[in-house]
Amino acid sequence: MSFSITKKGDALAAAQAGSFDVLPIFDPAMECASRAYIEALQTEKLKRQVRYAYERVPYYRAKMDEMGVSPTDIQTLDDVRKLPFTDKTALRDTYPYGMFAVSLDEVREIHASSGTTGTPIVVGYTDADMDVWSDCIARLVQMAGVVPADNAQMAFGYGMFTGGFGLHYGLQKLGCTMIPAGAGNTERHIKMIQDYGTTVLIATPSYAMHICEVGEQLGYDWESSPLRVGLFGGEPCPPGLKAEIESRMHIVCTDNYGLTEVMGPGVSGECLAARDQQHIAEDHFLWEVVDPKTGEPVAEGEMGELVLTPLDKQAIPVLRYRTHDLTRVTKEPCACGRTHARMDKVRSRSDDMLIIRGTNVFPSQIEDVLTQIDEVTPHYHIIVETVDGMDALTVQTEIRPSAFTDSFEALDAMRRRIEEKLKSVLLVGVKVSLMEPGGIERTMGKAKHVEDRR
Ligand SMILES: [Zn+2]
Known part of the structure; x- marks a missing residue:
């Protein structure tokens, strides 16, 4: 063929x-x-990159000095574990150019994270x-x-x-x-x-x-x-x-x-x-x-x-x-x-895990259950709130036009069936709210699936 x-x-x-x-x-x-070729190349590049970061970025020089690690200690790929981790905070705290290893003359383009959670992270x-x-x-x-x-x-x-x-x-x-x-x-x-x-x-x-x-x-x-x-x-x-x-x-x-x-x-x-x-x-x-x-x-x-x-x-x-x-x-x-x-x-992200009444719940688990149910669309919204001092999880999902009905009993049965399915996977009780077709807001960019009101 x-x-x-x-x-x-x-x-x-x-x-x-x-x-x-x-x-x-x-x-x-x-x-x-x-x-073998990939790992040999990675080893050479790692050695070069660590030396470069140490020599050009005060943040890394200080961190490595503090840990007692020098660029010459990095000889194999496993040696990467001797190096400090970097997280978002380091990049935020040095806003805007504190982590740059070159002068702006050499930078062709700047980008930044959205900054919806505070100071943006600027990269060049x-x-x-x-x-x-x-x-x-x-x-x-x-x-x-x-x-x-x-x-x-x-x-x-x-x-x-x-x-x-x-x-x-x-x-x-x-x-x-x-x-x-x-x-x-x-x-x-x-x-x-x-x-x-x-x-x-x-x-x-x-x-x-x-x-x-x-x-x-x-x-x-x-x-x-x-x-x-x-x-x-x-x-x-x-x-x-x-x-x-x-x-x-x-x-x-x-x-x-x-x-x-x-x-x-x-x-x-x-x-x-x-x-x-x-x-x-x-x-x-x-x-x-x-x-x-x-x-x-x-x-x-x-x-x-x-x-x-x-x-x-x-x-x-x-x-x-x-x-x-x-x-x-x-x-x-x-x-x-x-x-x-x-x-x-x-x-899933280690930080988007929801803890609902002591149980770990990932939004992706909810997503997986919903995609197995023929009557609903892939659009959904998760709301977590405190009701009477307890965590309450509500999943809004949208009925497909083909499955939509005026019968209250039929809709109620569908809702209960989805709640049962979610409960069996998540091991916590969930309230399902069925929306009519098109009822969940569409976004142009990233879909925001979780609203934690706690
Ligand atoms: Zn492939």
Whole structure:
């Protein structure tokens, strides 16, 4: 069977048939390098990067002096454990440029985290940093079957957020035509997809779902649309939501992982062979998985908190950044041909765990239950509050138009059934509130799923 991967659906069909030879790899020499080569390269880069951080960033010099560690103590990859961790606080406390290792003359671009929780975190990129960044993105968009002939439409906002520009530069590096539509105006997005022959859409998964629904309401035929790939980011993408978007929009969707503090998007990306996992760009990032409480490494393949040390960053070298994201990593070879380690997609953060009457609850568990229930949509909202001195958990979910009924008894039975299912998984009582179709607010950017009123 032969595949033309620029034909709608063929990239996924080729992957499902195991024909990975037709799916291009951006940098095969690096992405398919041997484990021995990757680790030797990481070791050399780690030694160089630690010396660089020590010499140029007073924060790291002071921390390492305090711990009695010198750059010459770092000789192997395991020696990374001798180094101090870095967390958000260090980057906030040195606002705006305290962690920079170069003068602003050498910085080509500044980005910042949103700052919704206080002082923003400011990061900078030298020319070399921009090269690494666009390289990482070019790799991960090819994992989704994107090719230079594609027209890519941006539905992320540009601005200080790293997602918009990061994807923009990487897609351009690959050779794609960029359509910088930006966030918002859903109907315009749909018209542009049709008129400009857009083949790739970059969006948060929740906004892609919204574009899909608005298109359907307008009578737009997604099956005959030129759109064939969705590149998601900005928020975790639940597998159920992705599958639903793929089938309703007739596209192939992948998502990637990254965070502003270590670069932005592009740290890892999903290939079409291992769809619940993402390849980490190991030549640029050294990863560790640690116990979130003790900071000690967990056994290989075990779940823990991801810690990242960028190996090439010039403007802001960061050592052992605590992401608070929970995942596990495997070095097993992948069917796609790439050898870089794969991390499970991040579904939970060590700090988004809700404690409800003494029981640990992750929003991703609620999401998983809801996606197994045919009568509700992937949209939901979680409210935690104190009622009569006790924690109370309410899950708002939306009934699908096809399952909607005027019968109070039928709705009540549906509600109780969902409550039972949630209780059996979460081990705490949950109140479910059923909303009519479209009742849960749609967002252009990251969907906010949890409202903790305690
Ligand atoms: Zn792979």
